[in-house]
Amino acid sequence: MNNLIIVESPTKARTLSQFLGKDYRITSTMGHIRDLPERKFGIKTDKDFEPDYVLIPGKKEIIDTLKKEAKKAKKIYLATDPDREGEAIAHHVFVICSNEKLKSKNAKFSRIVFHEITKSAIEKALAAPGEINMDLVNAQQARRILDRIVGYKLSPLLWFKIRRGLSAGRVQSVVVRLIVDREREIEKFVPKEYWEIYADLRKHLGGKLPDAPIFRTKLVQKNGKKIEIKNKQEADELASELNESGYEVGNIEKKEVHRWPVPPFTTSTMQQQAANRLGWPAKRTMRIAQDLYEKGLITYHRTDSVSLAKEAIFAARNFIQKTYGKNFLPEAPRFFKTKSKVAQEAHEAIRPTSLVEISNFQFPISNEEKRLYDLIWKRFVACQMKEAIYDETKLSVLATAKINHFLLEALGRIIKFAGWLAAYGEIKNEKFKMKNEEIQLPDLEQGDDLDLVKLENLQKFTQPPPRYNEASLIKALEEYGIGRPSTYAPIISTIQGRQYVEKLEGKFQPTSLGFATNDFLVEYFPDIVDFAFTAHMEDDLDEIANGKKEWVPVIREFYIPFNTKLTSVSKIAERVSVEAEVIDEKCPECDAPLVIRIGRFGKFISCSKFPECKFKKPYLRDAGFTCQKCGAPMVVKKTKKGKTFFGCSKWPACNFASWRKPKEVAGEARPS
Template sequence: MDLVIVESPTKAKTLTKFLGSAYKIEASMGHVRDLPEKGGGLAIDIEHDFEPQYEVLSSKRANVANLKRLAQDAKIIYLATDPDREGEAIAYHVEYLLGKHDFRRVTFHEITKSAIEEALKHPGKVDLQMFNAQQARRVLDRLVGYTLSPVLWRKVRRGLSAGRVQSVAVRLIVDKEREIRAFVPVEYWEIFVDVRRKTLDFRVQLVKIEGKTAKIGNGEVAKKVIADLENAKYSVSDLTREEQHSSPYPPFTTSLLQRAGSNVYGWSAKMTMQIAQSLYEHGYITYHRTDSFNLAGEAVGMARDFIGKTYGMDYLPEKPRVYKTKSASAQEAHEAIRPTDVTRLSADLATGAMTSRHLKLYELIRKRLLQSQMADARFDKTSIVVSADQYLLKADGKRMIFDGYLKLGKPTDDVFLPDVVAGETLSLVKVDPLQKFTNPPNRYSEAGLIKELESRGIGRPSTYAAIISTIQDRGYVEKIEKSFRPTAIGEAVVDFLLVNFGNIFAYEFTAKMEKDLDLIADGKKQWVPTVREFWEPLVQQVKAVEETGERIKVKVESTGQKCPDCPEGEIVVRTGKYGKFLSCSTYPECKYTKPYVEYIEGVVCPVDGGRVKAMKSKKGHKFFGCENYPTCKWAAWRLP
């Protein structure tokens, strides 16, 4: 009997359903061989071309023994791990550990009977170039972590760690926070005028003054403009009407799916990927780690057929839509994320293993695929330009004439304008001035951070969930009201790394490393010279910093309260490994500490009116509860 090795029991179970008893299907349970876990040292032989000292993971020894036993009776061993670098690394290490057998590498991007059978008909070998790209990333990350973390311990604070990509993500959040702090609001005015045509009123906005774009920066100028408009004569100077088209978005890539999960449902990237992983392993969607918009011709045909039969031929564009992938590193052999069967509704999924979140994400993916192959929505757009002496004002109206792909989206609100003709006189109803001030930049939401990372080429979409989770777990950033803010320790780490290792943690350098890894995967660059090019300047910088680098103090937040244990100190807020806590400012001389309680200003418990405080669950997730617990047991993941 032939042996098929996959990563997970769920994937194994789905393959068994399609392949039956002709194959023995077993799960590796993820990575089985890696660099040593905690306490194992660097485990990279720098003097011998950075050779990694891999070992079987302690938690996988029994599993490896079982695979070896099964391999003895197998005629052919198919390595059917995921079609990406991590999957290739698992396949490589499994083959290494099982010894001399007839190994065949098979990949598929959807777990369906036809895709699996096709893959088994055309097996290949482990892609060593792709494995080397994964190995290079693993070695680089190990070198950075094991080399710079001890420096942080000595120069900033014990227990800290640096990550090649994670630290750059923290820098993005720190830079944004400092941009917000430095922001100075600028005053400006918007002026609206309500005008009347016979018995119908409509609103126009000031857009030009004496032929130039209207810019009103203070109240004095606004007063003059308001006075002029209150005494001006109004007439229609121009009227335009055109048909406007709105085209659908492309199908989901990994980053777009993560952003949609965050924007639509408030999910973390980690949660979205966990749900997508489950949908993939059950055979409901295609592989969820992809940066390609490509769709198989068969999938497009099925979608178009479903659209035509369900919604009518008017909802089909003349030709199938093709979306150009923006990412230069995208593998066009991969597909965008789509359902394996577009006719399968979310209600048709196996309810036993599927939660409401699975159904929501599946329906999001299914709708996005269908919309991507539907006709444009069409609108009748009207613009009315009104003259008032030296001023021009404008109103825009929009009316949907065909919903197209928006049939599967949220309904749009029409904005109607009255029928007017050029030269027609209008009467003034009122002038409505609004004083405004420019707003500071928005902090990054999870979706916003993913978008920024991708646009800068930092990391890869498949790594974003881990990056965002790690920087929170390490206490470098915190999420407040869906937005990221750096902690004091996060800012201190970024400052130290930029002062002493600015070239390594530059945005451009990090993006270049990602491109180098792509070149290794494509066979256009060797992994050892790439690592050496990174390592040699790093080790020199570390030596210099150890000798001359200045220690950075982590800023603390004063509470204004005196320390109860000593006369000199006051209570300050510090950030530790497990979050914020209160301590004496004279630490370590005075060792007074107390738990930090974060009360949410302006929010009260919906049950008893008590103050709401932020807390962390056993898994480190933030939630909110009443200060009167256990008398009041109200708790929620979101603020009331």
């Protein structure tokens, strides 16, 4: 028992123990063991921002064991996760278990890094032990300190000016702003009416033959000019002309369209796809990905790299040839380019560690693990397959009336060769299927006469920009450069947990608290809620990780102006009030209107005369359908774990509850 391997999770320890013999003892820190103090600022701003780390409460037993094991061991391998957070844990373990006075004894510590928990990866890592990378540790520490400064210094000001108990966060505030800005755009938006005219046509066969297939065309031009139909009157006039027109097939344009496979998953694209195709929030996706990684089934799941190990590519190519055949295999392997600026941390994309069928796993694996694994697996295999080929047809139809002539168009698309879509088209227990993009058009030739079967005028309105959903928000964070693989999921759950935004029908909307806090910050701390400023700060942290910047100056550059601002704002800013939403219901105790307020645990209903009148009751959102048992309205509720369900509003008199809306009201559509 000479060698000790220290990891941060018991599952990871268990997986590792399968590959390593009796010479290695493996122990787990169960996450971080040292951090800034919980109830104190913990940063010496006058001493180069020296952090005042404390052992995490409740970790004493674990730390004692670690120390004892470390003392006994001849060699100690710090094998925490391959990123800044993992490097920081390794560093803290070293500081706690090493002996400052006996430098020679510290030589027994080394750091090993691997991006997948497999036998070959571990053996490779053990053969090349290194040292703790202090640049990564400093980058993690700098983020922690920056976030602490903002949270700790700004929150009390919000308590004072807005409401007790609020908390501000560095990146979180910008993300709330993104959602508030979008909501205001939507509020401001004035929909404009327009109309579309569709003609259902079929080939003229002269009556005796069976009817030819019907296809739909859209009116696009009048007398050679693009058409815009503003109102019903215009649409009706056009329709009456089209009713009198003769129709014939015009130009037929055919072309082959190639659709290239998408790159393998990064954290961001995995979260987006899991949201779109499985309906999962980012937090759930990351929890399941963590399990898969620790069980040795996928590569490390916090990454912004799309590059792949050569061996993995060859394994995929082998698999494709065997399973799908030579036709599906491109001549050369596909390599994808990573946009990430953080070269040192450039790992690999997220991919399965081997192409074993799910049923052959040596570990028990849960149903949700299977679903995410399947998605990762197929995305990876698909990225090494041939492109899909579509045949696209643009069919023009000429309509000639007495005075005017019109152009109508139909687009046809059929898959000629599925290519990578053969693997990625459908996944296990998919909640939202990928759109079937095939549109069939009948065989026609230029000059063919057509019969009009039906005209349809459709009233439409221009649409405001959509609210963010889980996937589009992650995409926006990545595009603005204000998120990193390790931060997307925590940010999104924090802004909901703190009641700044809520997710309704899968879309994010600010609460009144979110509006008020955001407006306060925009007015007094424009930097904190500035997209470019926050993106720049993330870049600085990357530079620290790359060893190109020192961490102390980065923090000082932020802290000094921030602190000055803090003092002045606390003097000049006036108290803002959070608007309470008045509802159409009177207080049973004093007859004043009731309002919706936001407390620490979400919305509740209270009397508008508060604090004079103390009446309050829980806020229950109408679920949009009635109870199967008693006919009362159903309301949206949450379990202790935060999972949404529907319960009868007459509870406890009626105990009916369900996880899902009945099919006829759900009408679920694939989020765009």
